Amino acid sequence: MTRALVVIPTYNERENIAAIVSRVRTAVPAASVLVVDDSSPDGTGVIADELAAADASVHVLHRTEKNGLGAAYLDAFAWALAEGFDPIVQMDADGSHQPEQLTRLLDALATEPPVDLVIGSRWIDGGSIENWPRRRQWLSRGGSAYARWVLRLPTRDATAGYRAFRADALRRIRLDDVHTRGYGFQVDMLWHAREAGLVVVEVPVTFVERERGRSKMSAGIVIEAMMRVTGWGIRSRLGRGLPQPASSNGSETKRSRA
Numbered sequence: 001m002t003r004a005l006v007v008i009p010t011y012n013e014r015e016n017i018a019a020i021v022s023r024v025r026t027a028v029p030a031a032s033v034l035v036v037d038d039s040s041p042d043g044t045g046v047i048a049d050e051l052a053a054a055d056a057s058v059h060v061l062h063r064t065e066k067n068g069l070g071a072a073y074l075d076a077f078a079w080a081l082a083e084g085f086d087p088i089v090q091m092d093a094d095g096s097h098q099p100e101q102l103t104r105l106l107d108a109l110a111t112e113p114p115v116d117l118v119i120g121s122r123w124i125d126g127g128s129i130e131n132w133p134r135r136r137q138w139l140s141r142g143g144s145a146y147a148r149w150v151l152r153l154p155t156r157d158a159t160a161g162y163r164a165f166r167a168d169a170l171r172r173i174r175l176d177d178v179h180t181r182g183y184g185f186q187v188d189m190l191w192h193a194r195e196a197g198l199v200v201v202e203v204p205v206t207f208v209e210r211e212r213g214r215s216k217m218s219a220g221i222v223i224e225a226m227m228r229v230t231g232w233g234i235r236s237r238l239g240r241g242l243p244q245p246a247s248s249n250g251s252e253t254k255r256s257r258a
């Protein structure tokens with residue numbers, strides 16, 4: 001676990017990028033950072049290049065067009081695996097995922113018996129959300145509950161974006177079969193994680209609403225996620241019968257075979 005990499009996808013995060021990179025480097029100095037920028041018109045990529053020039057542990061992947069969070073992560077995973085990083089962490093640029101809580105995820109990944117994927121969860125005991133309007137809370141809870149019900153996923157926070165993967169676990173997932181672009185990507189990865197038989201654990205985190213910059217959440221992203229989850233649910237029932245139900249140890253961390 002000596003070569004951790006924190007992947008931060010960005011689109012128009014000029015006001016956030018320097019602060020989040022600095023917070024990661026301070027919270028876990030051994031961790032490197034990869035910013036994946038989709039040619040942000042606001043110059044986020046230029047700022048990221050400046051951060052990389054000043055710190056050898058900061059890297060930047062420039063993509064030519066805005067293609068969604070999922071596509072950015074898939075490119076980043078390929079880069080990270082080729083470079084030999086392990087573990088590989090997903091983190092938003094807007095401060096919602098606090099770098100100061102990263103060690104919770106890394107510690108849970110380092111336990112015995114081995115865990116493949118740790119999720120920073122808002123919806124288990126100890127998890128919380130700061131400053132989210134009630135409407136967003138219900139959207140998140142509802143989306144997660146729907147995905148859990150349709151797909152019989154044991155994960156309480158199925159749409160969470162704060163995650164740490166063992167590199168080997170990412171190699172076992174069929175990443176070329178993950179096609180969701182928007183935030184349904186998180187559910188898509190869980191669905192594939194279960195197919196790969198990965199062990200998934202949730203640890204509580206405090207999710208903080210972004211203070212600066214604009215959300216990229218849209219109705220189209222929500223609809224894409226709902227339609228895909230419904231399609232996977234039908235596929236699962238028709239093709240392979242019902243997936244196995246959840247298992248939990250009921251302690252601070254929730255452990256399950258995905």
Ligand SMILES: Nc1nc2c(ncn2[C@@H]2O[C@H](COP(=O)(O)OP(=O)(O)OP(=O)(O)O)[C@@H](O)[C@H]2O)c(=O)[nH]1
Pocket residue numbers: 008009010011012013036037038066067068069072091092093094096183210214215216217
């Ligand atoms: N590279 C890239 N990053 C993206 C894209 N869309 C969103 N992001 C980044 O993904 C992260 C999550 O996006 P947000 O806009 O915060 O979405 P969200 O967290 O679901 O929405 P809010 O809670 O309202 O902020 C942020 O770091 C964004 O900059 C994209 O198309 N490409």
Ligand SMILES: [Mg+2]
Pocket residue numbers: 092094096210215
């Ligand atoms: Mg956000």
